[in-house]
Amino acid sequence: MSLLPRLRVTDLLTVATVGLRTRPARAALSVLGVGIGIAALVAVLGITRSSQSDLLARIDRLGTNLLTVADGQGPGGEEQPLPATAAGGVSLTTGVLASAPTAELPGVTVRRTDRVPPAQSGGLAVRAADASLLAVLDGRLTHGTFLTEGTARFPVTVLGHTAAQRLGVEDLSGDPRVFVAGHWYTVIGVLAPLDLAPEVDRSALVGFAAAVRDFGHDGAASRIYVRARQDRTVEVATMLARAANPERPDEVAVSRPSDALTARLAVADSGTALFLGLGAVALLVGGVGIANMMVIAVLERRTEIGLRRALGAGRRHVAGQFLLESLLLGAAGGVTGALLGAAATYALAVQRGWQPLVPPSAVGLALAAACLVGAVAGLYPALRAARLTPTDALRTG
Template identity: 50%
Template sequence: MPEVPLPRVTRLPPGDVLRLGTVGVRTRPVRTVLAALGIAIGIAALIAVVSIPASNQAALRAQLAALGPNLLTVVPGTNIAGGKAKLPPVAVDMIRRIGPVREVSATGETDATVRRTDLVPAQETGGLSVKAARLDLLPVLGGSVRTGRFLDQATEAFPVAVLGARAAQVLGTELRPGLPAPSVWIKDRWFTVVGVLAANPLAFEVDNAVLVGWKAAEKHLGFDGTPGQIYVRADDRAVEAVKSVLGRTANPKSPNEVLVSRPSDALAAQQLVEQAYSGLFLGLGGVALLVGGIGVANTMVISVLERRREIGLRRALGASRRQISGQFLAEAVVLAGIGGGIGLLIGVAATAVYSASQGWPAVLPLTALAGGVGAAVVVGVLAGLYPAVRASRLTPTEALATT
């Protein structure tokens, strides 16, 4: 008899593979949700951990662009005896002579204390200080007045005060339209509050201070006129050059007693710390994703055990091992893809909500979104590989004989 050629094994089109891969997902919705939950948590954590720091960096860049990275500060250090040094009274005028310097202003330290009323004990200062301020301080800092107005020539010699952002919170003092201006007790007299400043991240010492006019501090608070902290705005291209000569210019006799810093560097250092914590949370997100992958693999192994008769019947009807393994591998990828999609939505929503609560622009890097989807697919393939191979190795007789 002539040999009868065996029929060629046909390959399932992708659409049929996908339909077969969704059978277990559609018929067991509760198990699908529970298995996809681990993947969703991992993907959401990965996206949020990448996107939230990116939003913070965007806000920081915008903040530095608005405030200016060209701000330098000059403060007295310690003298040879170990005590606190002093800047010369002419330090501000000397610094102003540096060519690339645009603006210079200063505050002065006083030993006065501030309280809400004279009935509050003198030692309860709330960590606030009283500083003498020059009239050009606010534009040099790039700050703004939240309510009221800043010191001017008409008020600098009188008992008038402007509160930093935190100082206003600690004292519980605010300017309200239509109401008389409040007062605070400084040293031994009342000072009328004429303004409250907006928060300035480059000058936290001003946020924690009550500012009075230079002349008023000399007249009422025993201020000696010595600058305690000098703020310098330099040309953007000459910041480092100006920084290198500020110490010698401010105090030519003892330049080693002068400390020069760049406040924006502190913000950058803070950003590095936050990035370190982001790396930690990224690792935790990876662990959650790994646990989710193990959950998907466990679900697929159980699915193979429960569907042995189905596997045996399909093998008896001519399905190849490749088709069987493709079916269960597709199911694992679909299951992980569902978790990845849910995690993507959760991660995006978490980033948007947290960024809005902090006043940041929501930044969603495409690499993070694409990486989240890719990670879900990879986890699905790895988690479904063993169950798919195990299902493909079942012979028709072995599978159909299962009770």
Template identity: 50%
Template sequence: MTLRPARLRVSDQLRLGGVGLRARPLRAFLSALGIAIGIAAMTAVVGISSSSRAELDRALDALGTNMLTVAPGDTMFGGDATLPDEALTMIERIGPVTSATATGSVGTRVYRNDRIPEGETGGLALLAARLDLLETVGAGLAHGSWLNAATDDYPVVVLGATAAQRLGDVPTIWIDGRAYTVAGVLEKVPLAPELNSAVLVGWPAAESYLDFDGHPTTVYTRAVPAKVEAVRAVLAATANPESPDEVQVSRPSDALAAQRATDRAFTALLLGLGAVALLVGGIGVANTMVISVLERRAEIGLRRSLGATRGQIRTQFVTESLLLSLLGGLSGVLGGAAVTAVHAGTQGWPAVVPLWALAGGPAATLVIGAAAGLYPAVRAARSAPTEALSAA
């Protein structure tokens, strides 16, 4: 009668693999700690670099890397062109466009009060503005409040920073024979300097009180950074399909090219550092498993004498290696993420740990652990029972 070795279930293999770790807890802890330090170093380096890149991207976005402006140009006869009333709505329908807003030139003079001579306007422009203007151009308020749904229809204005300096600290200003309440003052707007010397009134109020024709004169557009060039290529035809040649579109910021070059450099750096950390972790696993085989030759011989097959011995040591790698990998990822969060918090950066680093750390350690534990497992399986028992 031929005896056949029993097959080990997955649960049995996991339990058997865990025996070696539990039997030598200090060595298992130190080995897992070595792997965890390597993975934590990789995760922390990737996380801190990604957080730094996120902060750099945020700073570059403040420079308008993804903002384009659309304005009317000249007609074929040399006159001033106009944008259609639907230009803003059409631009908002472009897929990669994340936000768009507009201002329109009202063409009415602004005075500090009704006693100022007609010619002394201070060179201020009166613009009709949409409610979402501040978010799109990245503007902030120095004091007061921005236009809202309640004040958009009434004689209320917001002053640009330069306009406020020229007009002084006044509660009202005079426009077309009517007093307008000053609701707030903007900070300097680096992305749209024309707003600094402007007086901004709500779009409906401009149409009701100032005979504004509703044509936008400047459309501010934000697009997905990777699609800025593609958006720019269709903006003119989208804003004015009948006469795209009569539309002026700004070119992308030079900072966009610098941002993309920085992203490529960071990506190469992260991949290189991650590969080095994983290699160090793999060497640690291989070293641990080789020593484990040498120390446990008696155990291997006894199991072989009791009927364990070479395949079961190989499975045991590969499972041990995988468990050890997984324990170290998970601990390392958590430790690296914690280090990233602490460092980013002290620097005032957004804490960013890429998903591929969080998932890839344990996954990579499993792959490396399996490869690193394969040679010791094969060596253990090849040990003859009598030779292993006699050596013990």
């Protein structure tokens, strides 16, 4: 039967918090050190989850069944024309719900006025487009109307979102016009951003009939946008190259624009691992800070330790006191860090227009990590305090 007196939990808490109450500034700095590491971990996981959720929602909204058919690029990066039969062959492919041919017009520039040199086109392109393009891309207009079978014959254009910004066309007040390779075209519409078709975003769209009449275009498409049945998207993608160019299908590139958005998830995951590593380093530094504080506390309180040992406190009582004090510091840092990390996540998510998401598992793991760091950091100081004999502690205190 043990002769050591029993130490109640309330008494242990009282003695364990003596150092925290007598040295509040030092304790606050130790809590902050752990809190910064935990805040980094929670914020990284929360911000990543929020951004990924927003990106996945955008992919779902835009659809993963949009495919593009193109015939490579020329030396200057311009699109190459597909065979004249490509648009018809693609539209008749089994599993295709709708398709819209477009053609980049090489050498045709769009400028705000005829006084702007042709070389200063701002990287914008002019693209002949079918009236079905808006529906196939599931796009929308911020101003005006899109091309129709009737207006496609006239000198009118619809500007992509980027093209409108660079040309300074904010709305359609005053019937704005742009100068397209020697011809004035009236702007009848402005598109909202198209995440899956950036080449359309930076283009001025004209009708095929107008492109043939004003710019000598031969009517052939250089890029065809395709909406396939959702359950047959992969199968349709394998058939489109031969449908577009039966003689040389290997020269046709078929891609799914949503894959580029999906690839951003992998990039975000790799970035998350890096920032989690930095957060772990910050947490480790916080743990070292706790250990340093506890070692100093043992040295400063040798007299107290010796007196308690002389009055009958056992080694485990002394060790428990300092271990609990370190654990409390870690837990306080964990709670503080979790609150800071959640606040940072919500602030950034609201600012970016995301739905704020803080994974409960991330908060739980962060708190557990903080407590573990506190316990490990206090283990050596606690054992060092427990090894002190009453005579040594009182003589050197």
